[in-house]
Amino acid sequence: MSMTTPTDDAAIDAIVTTLRGAKRVLVTGHVNPDGDAIGSSRALALALRSLGIAADTSxxxxxxxAxxxxxxxxxxWVRFGGQETVVTYPKAEDYDVVVTCDTASFKRNGTLMPLLEAVPTVVVIDHHNTNDFYGDLHYIDPDQSSACGVVVRVIDALGVDLTPEMAELLLLGLTTxxxxxxxxRSPIYDHQFAARLIEAGANPDVINQVVFMSNPAAFLELTGLMLSRATLNDGIVISWVSQEDVQRIGIALDESEKILDHLRAIDEVCVAIVTREDAPGLWRxxxxxxxxxxxxRIAQYFGGGGHTLAAGCTVRAKDYEDAIAQIYAAIEAVGISND
Structure with a gap:
């Protein structure tokens, strides 16, 4: 892969030219995709399809x-639109362009890494200031709060009018x-962007209900367990959950991340941390x-990344005590204040 780093209009023009000349495009998000990865990739795929360009997501x-x-x-995430674009097992020979959205490093493409190495052109669209420029073409805007805020400029440059479905996907990424x-990062722009998406047909009530206000009954038990385990030291609060816990409770492991909102809301807390056993020896x-x-800074210490106020990583540890000890050691090593 070559290393080109044009910015703004030049980058967008190059990407639009590439996409318009493509026969089939795969638009991807990072491993364990969140609302921004899903919203940005699916919205772009739908925009390309509206132009008659074959486009899938994965x-x-x-x-x-493993x-x-x-x-x-x-x-x-399944409740949001765009599912008809999803391909579970994409093959490199089926695509001439792959666009990665919200994926700051080559490794964050996970099991799609060999596919990216095999396709003719890789386009990277992102908003992380830690992006390692692993593609052939890049449009990266660290001033944007979401990858959706970057993708929409490409959609606009393609000459596509936002449909309600595209708008809702973009609002999903922005909101989450x-x-x-x-x-x-850009409060004025973020609210102006949200207003545009709502005018285009996005329904913020649906996003708030599905993402933030829709939990299974088992979430009560999970919340009680994790709050009981929370420890607060010098402004840092940490809680944890194991595979055994979520299997016993009968709830998806990802639901544990919602506890962060409760922990961060405590007046004495400056940093809230949740670590959960993704697999034996691996604590997401x-x-x-x-x-x-x-x-x-802490996430990058462990090879992860994210934003100044929201980030993530995987800690290799034998148990939760080891994981928490490593996290505190990382904080001691790199600090947590934005100086």
């Missing part, structure tokens, strides 16, 4: 836990990556910070 499995294929999406506008860890913090 995401990689996580090789760290995934050979993508995990099924949680019920939360800003924590309902609580830690975005999420960080949320208040203004003035930089939790991306």
């Amino acid at each position: 995401w990689g499995g996580d090789p760290a836990i 995934d050979s294929s993508p995990k099924e999406l949680s019920p939360t 990556d800003t924590g309902r506008f609580s830690y975005g 860890t999420s960080f949320r910070g208040r203004i003035g913090m930089n939790v991306a």
Whole structure:
């Protein structure tokens, strides 16, 4: 893969030319995709399809836990549109262009890495300032709060009018990556962008209900367990959950991340951390910070990444005590204040 780094209009023009000349495009998000990865990739695929360009979406499995294929999406994400574009096992020979959305490093493509190495052209569209420029063409805007805020410029440059379905997918990414506008990077633009999407037909009530206000009854038990395990030291609160816990309770492991909102809401907390056992020896860890913090530093210490106030990584540890000890050691090593 070559290394070109044009910015803004030049980058968009090059990407649009490439997409318009493509026979078939695969648009992907990172492993364990969140609302921004799903929203940005699916919206772009739908925009390309509206132009008559064959476009699919997919995401990689996580090789760290021996995934050979993508995990099924949680019920939360499946409820949003664009599912007709999803291909579970994409093959390199079927595509001449792959576009990665919201994927800051080559490794975050997971089991799709060999596919990216085999296709003629890789386009990277992202908003992380930690992006390692692994593609052939790049449009990366670290000032945007979401990848959806970057993708929409490509959609506009393609000359596509937003449909209600595209708008709702883009609003999904914007809403989730800003924590309902609580830690975005561009507050004025974010709200203007949201207003545009609502005018185009997105329904914020649906997103709030499905993503933030829809939980199974088992979530009560999970919440009680994780709050009882939470420890607060010097402004840092940590809780954890194991595979055994979620299997006993009967709930998806990803539901545990929602506890972060409860932990971060405590006045004495400046950083909230949840670590959960994704597989034996692997603890997927999420960080949320208040203004003035930089939790991306901790995530990067473990090879992860994210944003100043919201980030994640995987910690290799024998048990939760080891994982928590490593996290505290990382905080001691790199600090958490945004100085």
